[in-house]
Amino acid sequence: MDAETLIWIIVPGLATGVGGLALLAVRRPSEQALDALLGFTAGVMLAATAFSLLVPALDRGSVPEVIAGFAAGAATIAALDALVPHAHARFRERGRAAAEERAERQATLLLSALTIHNLPEGLAVGVAFAAGGTELGIPIALAIGIQNVPEGFAAAAPLLRTGIGIGAAMGVAALTGVVEPPMAALAFASLELFSAILPLGLAFAAGAMLYVIVDELIPESHSHGNERSASVALLVGFALMLALDNAFG
Numbered sequence: 001m002d003a004e005t006l007i008w009i010i011v012p013g014l015a016t017g018v019g020g021l022a023l024l025a026v027r028r029p030s031e032q033a034l035d036a037l038l039g040f041t042a043g044v045m046l047a048a049t050a051f052s053l054l055v056p057a058l059d060r061g062s063v064p065e066v067i068a069g070f071a072a073g074a075a076t077i078a079a080l081d082a083l084v085p086h087a088h089a090r091f092r093e094r095g096r097a098a099a100e101e102r103a104e105r106q107a108t109l110l111l112s113a114l115t116i117h118n119l120p121e122g123l124a125v126g127v128a129f130a131a132g133g134t135e136l137g138i139p140i141a142l143a144i145g146i147q148n149v150p151e152g153f154a155a156a157a158p159l160l161r162t163g164i165g166i167g168a169a170m171g172v173a174a175l176t177g178v179v180e181p182p183m184a185a186l187a188f189a190s191l192e193l194f195s196a197i198l199p200l201g202l203a204f205a206a207g208a209m210l211y212v213i214v215d216e217l218i219p220e221s222h223s224h225g226n227e228r229s230a231s232v233a234l235l236v237g238f239a240l241m242l243a244l245d246n247a248f249g
Helices: 003-024 031-060 063-083 103-162 166-175 180-193 195-221 227-248
Strands: none
Touching: 003 103, 003 166, 003 180, 031 063, 031 103, 031 195, 031 227, 063 103, 063 195, 103 166, 103 180, 103 195, 103 227, 180 195, 195 227
16 A cells, blocks of 8 residues: 555545544534535435446446345345344434433444444545555545545534533544544455455445445435435535546546
8 A cells, every 4th residue: 555545545534533523613503504415425325335336336247246236245234233222313212212222222222333434434545545546445435535525524513512511522523534444444454455246245235335325324414304405415415426437536
Protein backbone atom coordinates (compact mmCIF):
# COMPACT_ATOMS: atom_id res chain seq x y z
CA MET A 1 0.00 0.00 0.00
CA ASP A 2 1.52 3.32 -1.07
CA ALA A 3 1.23 6.60 0.83
CA GLU A 4 -1.50 8.03 -1.42
CA THR A 5 -3.72 4.99 -0.89
CA LEU A 6 -3.13 5.10 2.86
CA ILE A 7 -4.18 8.75 3.00
CA TRP A 8 -7.35 8.10 1.02
CA ILE A 9 -8.20 5.15 3.28
CA ILE A 10 -7.89 7.32 6.39
CA VAL A 11 -9.60 10.50 5.17
CA PRO A 12 -13.21 9.21 4.90
CA GLY A 13 -13.11 8.03 8.51
CA LEU A 14 -12.04 11.50 9.66
CA ALA A 15 -14.85 13.23 7.79
CA THR A 16 -17.45 12.39 10.43
CA GLY A 17 -15.55 14.59 12.87
CA VAL A 18 -15.91 17.48 10.42
CA GLY A 19 -19.67 16.98 10.59
CA GLY A 20 -19.46 17.19 14.36
CA LEU A 21 -17.71 20.54 14.12
CA ALA A 22 -20.81 21.90 12.41
CA LEU A 23 -22.53 21.67 15.80
CA LEU A 24 -20.63 24.82 16.74
CA ALA A 25 -22.64 26.69 14.13
CA VAL A 26 -25.97 24.85 14.26
CA ARG A 27 -26.64 23.66 17.78
CA ARG A 28 -30.33 22.83 17.44
CA PRO A 29 -31.03 21.52 13.91
CA SER A 30 -34.65 20.95 12.98
CA GLU A 31 -36.13 17.51 12.51
CA GLN A 32 -36.57 18.31 8.83
CA ALA A 33 -32.88 19.19 8.45
CA LEU A 34 -31.84 15.93 10.10
CA ASP A 35 -34.12 13.94 7.81
CA ALA A 36 -32.72 15.72 4.75
CA LEU A 37 -29.17 14.96 5.88
CA LEU A 38 -30.00 11.27 6.23
CA GLY A 39 -31.67 11.28 2.82
CA PHE A 40 -28.58 12.85 1.28
CA THR A 41 -26.42 10.19 2.92
CA ALA A 42 -28.65 7.45 1.53
CA GLY A 43 -28.47 8.91 -1.99
CA VAL A 44 -24.68 9.07 -2.03
CA MET A 45 -24.35 5.54 -0.68
CA LEU A 46 -26.97 4.21 -3.12
CA ALA A 47 -25.13 5.63 -6.12
CA ALA A 48 -21.80 4.35 -4.82
CA THR A 49 -23.31 0.90 -4.39
CA ALA A 50 -24.55 0.79 -7.97
CA PHE A 51 -21.94 2.61 -10.03
CA SER A 52 -18.73 2.13 -8.08
CA LEU A 53 -19.22 -1.36 -6.67
CA LEU A 54 -21.74 -3.45 -8.61
CA VAL A 55 -20.77 -2.24 -12.10
CA PRO A 56 -17.04 -2.96 -11.59
CA ALA A 57 -17.94 -6.29 -9.98
CA LEU A 58 -19.94 -7.30 -13.06
CA ASP A 59 -17.08 -6.15 -15.31
CA ARG A 60 -14.68 -8.45 -13.46
CA GLY A 61 -16.84 -11.44 -12.59
CA SER A 62 -19.85 -13.52 -13.57
CA VAL A 63 -23.45 -12.71 -12.66
CA PRO A 64 -23.79 -15.72 -10.28
CA GLU A 65 -20.54 -14.72 -8.57
CA VAL A 66 -21.72 -11.15 -8.09
CA ILE A 67 -25.13 -12.24 -6.82
CA ALA A 68 -23.48 -14.59 -4.34
CA GLY A 69 -21.20 -11.86 -3.01
CA PHE A 70 -24.07 -9.37 -2.87
CA ALA A 71 -26.25 -11.78 -0.91
CA ALA A 72 -23.40 -12.62 1.47
CA GLY A 73 -22.74 -8.96 2.21
CA ALA A 74 -26.39 -8.20 2.92
CA ALA A 75 -26.76 -11.34 5.04
CA THR A 76 -23.69 -10.47 7.11
CA ILE A 77 -24.95 -7.00 8.03
CA ALA A 78 -28.45 -8.39 8.62
CA ALA A 79 -26.97 -10.93 11.05
CA LEU A 80 -25.05 -8.21 12.89
CA ASP A 81 -28.20 -6.11 12.97
CA ALA A 82 -30.11 -8.97 14.58
CA LEU A 83 -27.44 -10.29 16.94
CA VAL A 84 -25.70 -7.14 18.23
CA PRO A 85 -27.80 -4.93 20.55
CA HIS A 86 -27.99 -1.47 19.07
CA ALA A 87 -30.19 1.53 18.51
CA HIS A 88 -31.11 2.78 15.08
CA ALA A 89 -30.38 6.38 14.13
CA ARG A 90 -31.12 9.01 16.78
CA PHE A 91 -31.41 6.44 19.61
CA ARG A 92 -34.80 5.27 18.30
CA GLU A 93 -35.65 1.61 18.32
CA ARG A 94 -38.91 1.04 16.45
CA GLY A 95 -41.77 2.11 18.71
CA ARG A 96 -39.60 3.01 21.69
CA ALA A 97 -38.39 6.44 22.77
CA ALA A 98 -34.76 7.14 23.62
CA ALA A 99 -35.72 8.66 26.96
CA GLU A 100 -36.66 5.23 28.25
CA GLU A 101 -33.07 4.01 28.01
CA ARG A 102 -30.51 4.61 30.73
CA ALA A 103 -27.51 6.72 29.82
CA GLU A 104 -25.10 3.78 30.01
CA ARG A 105 -27.34 1.69 27.78
CA GLN A 106 -27.60 4.53 25.27
CA ALA A 107 -23.84 4.84 24.96
CA THR A 108 -23.43 1.10 24.35
CA LEU A 109 -26.23 1.02 21.81
CA LEU A 110 -24.88 4.02 19.94
CA LEU A 111 -21.38 2.64 19.59
CA SER A 112 -22.80 -0.68 18.36
CA ALA A 113 -24.98 1.11 15.84
CA LEU A 114 -22.09 3.18 14.53
CA THR A 115 -19.91 0.09 14.16
CA ILE A 116 -22.59 -1.76 12.21
CA HIS A 117 -23.25 1.26 10.02
CA ASN A 118 -19.64 2.03 9.14
CA LEU A 119 -18.23 -1.47 8.57
CA PRO A 120 -19.51 -1.69 4.97
CA GLU A 121 -18.24 1.81 4.23
CA GLY A 122 -14.69 0.92 5.26
CA LEU A 123 -14.99 -2.37 3.40
CA ALA A 124 -16.09 -0.54 0.27
CA VAL A 125 -13.07 1.80 0.33
CA GLY A 126 -10.57 -1.01 0.82
CA VAL A 127 -12.13 -3.22 -1.83
CA ALA A 128 -12.28 -0.36 -4.33
CA PHE A 129 -8.57 0.45 -3.99
CA ALA A 130 -7.62 -3.21 -4.16
CA ALA A 131 -9.79 -3.74 -7.23
CA GLY A 132 -8.94 -0.70 -9.31
CA GLY A 133 -6.30 1.39 -7.56
CA THR A 134 -6.85 5.14 -7.34
CA GLU A 135 -9.08 5.19 -10.43
CA LEU A 136 -11.77 3.20 -8.64
CA GLY A 137 -10.79 3.90 -5.04
CA ILE A 138 -10.74 7.72 -5.04
CA PRO A 139 -14.38 8.15 -6.18
CA ILE A 140 -15.54 5.72 -3.50
CA ALA A 141 -13.39 7.38 -0.81
CA LEU A 142 -14.62 10.83 -1.86
CA ALA A 143 -18.24 9.74 -1.89
CA ILE A 144 -18.06 8.11 1.53
CA GLY A 145 -16.07 11.02 2.94
CA ILE A 146 -18.64 13.51 1.62
CA GLN A 147 -21.58 11.59 3.01
CA ASN A 148 -19.75 11.05 6.33
CA VAL A 149 -19.83 14.80 6.99
CA PRO A 150 -23.64 15.09 7.18
CA GLU A 151 -23.77 11.61 8.73
CA GLY A 152 -21.52 12.72 11.61
CA PHE A 153 -23.64 15.81 12.09
CA ALA A 154 -26.91 13.86 11.93
CA ALA A 155 -25.61 11.32 14.46
CA ALA A 156 -24.31 13.88 16.95
CA ALA A 157 -26.86 16.70 16.82
CA PRO A 158 -29.74 14.79 18.48
CA LEU A 159 -27.48 14.02 21.45
CA LEU A 160 -27.72 17.67 22.45
CA ARG A 161 -31.42 17.08 23.15
CA THR A 162 -30.56 14.40 25.72
CA GLY A 163 -28.44 16.75 27.81
CA ILE A 164 -25.04 15.64 26.51
CA GLY A 165 -22.56 18.51 26.19
CA ILE A 166 -21.48 19.80 22.82
CA GLY A 167 -17.92 18.59 23.31
CA ALA A 168 -19.07 15.04 24.01
CA ALA A 169 -21.47 15.12 21.05
CA MET A 170 -18.65 16.25 18.76
CA GLY A 171 -16.51 13.42 20.15
CA VAL A 172 -19.22 10.91 19.29
CA ALA A 173 -19.34 12.30 15.74
CA ALA A 174 -15.60 11.77 15.40
CA LEU A 175 -15.88 8.23 16.75
CA THR A 176 -18.39 7.27 14.07
CA GLY A 177 -15.59 6.92 11.54
CA VAL A 178 -13.00 5.17 13.71
CA VAL A 179 -13.81 1.68 12.43
CA GLU A 180 -13.58 2.64 8.77
CA PRO A 181 -9.79 2.92 8.20
CA PRO A 182 -8.92 -0.42 9.89
CA MET A 183 -11.68 -2.19 7.95
CA ALA A 184 -10.50 -0.57 4.71
CA ALA A 185 -6.89 -1.58 5.36
CA LEU A 186 -7.92 -5.14 6.17
CA ALA A 187 -10.05 -5.41 3.03
CA PHE A 188 -7.26 -3.92 0.92
CA ALA A 189 -4.64 -6.34 2.28
CA SER A 190 -6.86 -9.38 1.97
CA LEU A 191 -8.07 -8.71 -1.53
CA GLU A 192 -4.62 -7.71 -2.72
CA LEU A 193 -3.47 -11.22 -1.80
CA PHE A 194 -6.50 -12.92 -3.33
CA SER A 195 -7.22 -11.02 -6.52
CA ALA A 196 -9.46 -13.81 -7.82
CA ILE A 197 -12.15 -12.89 -5.34
CA LEU A 198 -12.25 -9.17 -6.21
CA PRO A 199 -15.68 -9.38 -7.92
CA LEU A 200 -17.01 -11.25 -4.90
CA GLY A 201 -15.54 -8.65 -2.55
CA LEU A 202 -16.97 -5.71 -4.50
CA ALA A 203 -20.40 -7.33 -4.54
CA PHE A 204 -20.13 -8.16 -0.83
CA ALA A 205 -19.48 -4.51 -0.01
CA ALA A 206 -22.40 -3.47 -2.23
CA GLY A 207 -24.80 -5.84 -0.50
CA ALA A 208 -23.67 -4.67 2.93
CA MET A 209 -24.08 -1.00 2.04
CA LEU A 210 -27.49 -1.49 0.43
CA TYR A 211 -28.78 -3.27 3.53
CA VAL A 212 -27.79 -0.28 5.67
CA ILE A 213 -29.49 2.10 3.23
CA VAL A 214 -32.84 0.31 3.08
CA ASP A 215 -32.95 -0.90 6.70
CA GLU A 216 -31.78 2.23 8.49
CA LEU A 217 -31.21 5.40 6.49
CA ILE A 218 -34.34 5.62 4.31
CA PRO A 219 -36.84 4.44 6.95
CA GLU A 220 -35.35 6.76 9.55
CA SER A 221 -35.38 9.76 7.19
CA HIS A 222 -39.08 9.11 6.44
CA SER A 223 -40.21 8.54 10.01
CA HIS A 224 -40.97 12.12 11.06
CA GLY A 225 -43.28 13.36 8.31
CA ASN A 226 -40.51 14.87 6.15
CA GLU A 227 -40.61 12.31 3.36
CA ARG A 228 -40.46 14.86 0.55
CA SER A 229 -37.44 16.70 1.92
CA ALA A 230 -35.64 13.43 2.54
CA SER A 231 -36.45 12.13 -0.95
CA VAL A 232 -35.26 15.31 -2.65
CA ALA A 233 -32.04 15.20 -0.62
CA LEU A 234 -31.57 11.54 -1.61
CA LEU A 235 -31.82 12.50 -5.29
CA VAL A 236 -29.30 15.31 -4.76
CA GLY A 237 -26.86 12.92 -3.08
CA PHE A 238 -27.34 10.35 -5.84
CA ALA A 239 -26.68 12.98 -8.54
CA LEU A 240 -23.58 14.22 -6.72
CA MET A 241 -22.12 10.73 -6.56
CA LEU A 242 -22.98 10.15 -10.22
CA ALA A 243 -21.05 13.32 -11.11
CA LEU A 244 -18.08 12.26 -8.97
CA ASP A 245 -18.04 8.80 -10.47
CA ASN A 246 -18.05 10.28 -13.97
CA ALA A 247 -15.38 12.85 -13.13
CA PHE A 248 -12.91 10.36 -11.60
CA GLY A 249 -13.90 7.18 -13.47
